[in-house]
Amino acid sequence: MEIAVGALSGMANDLPGKLGELLQEEYNLLSGVRRDVVFLQSELGTMNAALIRCDSIENPDSQTRTWVGQVRDLAYDIEDWIDLFAHRFDGGRQNADYTSGVFQWFRRGFEKLKTLPARHVVATELQDLKARVSELSEQRKRYRFDPPTGYAGGRSGSGIDPRLTAFYADSSRLVGLDAPVEEVAKMVLDNGNIGLKVVSVAGIAGSGKTTLATEVVRHLGKQNHFHCSAFVSVGQKPDIAGKTLKSILSQISDGYGGGEDVGRLIGMLRERLQDKRYVIVIDDLWGRAEWSTLKCCFPNDNIGSRIIVTTRNDVLAKECSSNLGECIYKIGLLSDADSRDLFFNKAFGKGNGCPDYLRDLSNQIMARCQGLPLAIACIAGALAHRSSKDEWEMYASNLLPDSHSDGSNSLKQVLNLSYNDLPSHLKACMLYLSIFPNNYEIDIEHLLRRWIAEGFISDGRCANRVDTARSYLTDLISRNMIKTLHLRDDGTPSSCTLHPVIHDFIVVKSMEENFVTLVDAQQEAGSMNNSTIRRLSLQNSVRQDQAVAQNDTMKHARSVTVFGYASGVPLLTDMSVLRVLDLEGCKGPVCLDGLCKLLLLRYLSLRGTDVSELPAQIGDLRCLETLDVRSTQVKELPASIVRLENLMHLLVGNAKLPGEIRKMKALVTLSCAVVGKSTVNVIQELGELGNLRELELFCDATEICGDKKQLSFPSDGFSSLKQLRIHSSLPLVAFVTSSLPNIEVLEMKFEEGLPDESSGVSGVENLRSLKHVSIEFSQNGSGAAATVASVRNAAEMLHPNHPVVSVIIDGMN
Incomplete structure (x- = not known):
């Protein structure tokens, strides 16, 4: 059994930095508290180094596994303590606007007296944490966590590599390879190309890349196209000089003459391949550095030599292949x-x-x-x-x-090879997907926001965290760990899923690391283990389910996700460190008692539930970054919502916004309704939100159709907006000159066209940065056709960039 460290090393690595930030804040700490924080900062740095060493142990003993589990719990508790710290000492000081030195002196004294009990509690908790750190540090000294003598590293285990069977497989018993072998062989031969050519075979772990490459070489060997061939597996921990280069030499000639110098071996290879038409298979390539060395070994004599590379990484496959990434075969799955x-x-x-x-x-x-x-x-x-x-x-x-x-x-x-190749921050993001049921279609934007809310994104700048999270997702997709399901009009993925095999694998990993606790409807609450729950995924919840047992296992929960009925949701009052509450699509009544006491809550989704009203004090959730109440019965947002200064994604659908929405300067994504009589004022306020990048508007045009008033966007404002989606019963939209200067994607969805068959949409040519226009009508008719024709003309004939136009009418493209 391998030890389960995974994402823990990444979190433990971040904690010393978070403690350092805490020391820089101007809090009135009790005597000794600052010194204790410095102690924790130093010990956690050393402890993280020990964790990395533990992660390299192939067969750890029970003491080592127990120690890692204790470090995991300690790291979580320290992070909870840090995140709650500021809330205990704010004392309303963020609202202070006194400028007088006397007023400030009295206020500081008052706040110090008022927070004295809280500071004693903090000091006591810190002493407990310090004692736990000291005990674990002593355990690390008492028990040996080093790999045993003679251990050469590696994570593959003692079993035989399953890929070896591909080298000796009976071709007559293989299935589903005839067409792929013919296609790859054709790519490899490419008789019109006499230069050295590299063909990459990429795909998910276990998809048969090695088998396919082997069969291609066998197929070509029967036709005597090449003077010599070699097949070498590089692997996750390559030995380029000691194994890889010597193996190629031994296969193309009688010997390699000894020696370990890489430069000498490369020279020998180039000499023996000179003037020979060769085909070399570089199997199971993982890194750019190895490829940079290997590609130096192969001379290009313009006689039709070929290299086949197999890899699990699409980006690496593109970098290796010839013709700017065109020579790639993406292996599929069996029918x-x-x-x-x-x-x-x-x-x-x-x-x-x-x-x-x-x-x-x-x-x-x-x-x-x-x-x-x-x-x-x-x-x-x-x-x-x-x-x-x-x-x-x-x-x-x-x-x-x-x-x-x-x-x-x-x-x-x-599968472990792929998982172990992930850096710690990607391991956390990957394990997090075990929260979702098998074959679940995961909305990418929601996933990225949840990653951010969980603290997996190390970039501290709010504006860049979404981009960083998206780069993490792109990396996992390129490694063939995550599968893209649907794309947006601009080519970016909108949803993804996991192959069931990978899903089952990360569920096992999550359970090993106590990363996610999965509870199924058939599983009784009493059958749950006694481990502290950090992330709860309640799946297949049914109407008669009772809430998960309320005990000490839930008080440290960081996220709760429910699939099914909301009756299984634990009491919110018992989860003071909750960061994520996702009840999207839950059926039945939702109890929000205690919601406004969740001071660390960053992500709240009630989308598609029976909720009809939000608590009036929701503005107390100062950490909230995402609020989604679309497709609910909520008609109007509480006025306190404008106090959420950290809210970046406000998704309310048809609900009415409160006044002074301009105060919410952090908003990046907004989905809301605009009412006919106040449309101008709302649009003007929204235009003042300088960070707004995505806007979705729901309009009821029937109220203003008689006057032919339009949803109009002014020439100033919306300086950062990149995407605009408009939902309306009728096409009544106008874009004046110089409006929406940075808009790239425009999506408009209407129920029907105007009865007089006029366009109703004007000024598309004024959106100077526009790249893609999507227009959709629920009903076909002459009015819809007139609008489509007008938009097409504006985009394709009048707009200088000629943006792409896509049209859907009555569900048909």
């Missing part, structure tokens, strides 16, 4: 028919059918494998010659059960 053939051949033997009593379970297992060859082969192999229905049911619900079967261990071993 249902090929999956069935592979599974039945492995599980029951070639030519044998599936017993009737196992047919439904076989279908469930294949559905979870979702065409991933390695998963199908490993699980079917593990179940071969096993007739127990219980064992088959275990895999039908989770492909990686808590067992020691060779099948699941081999699969875990391959």
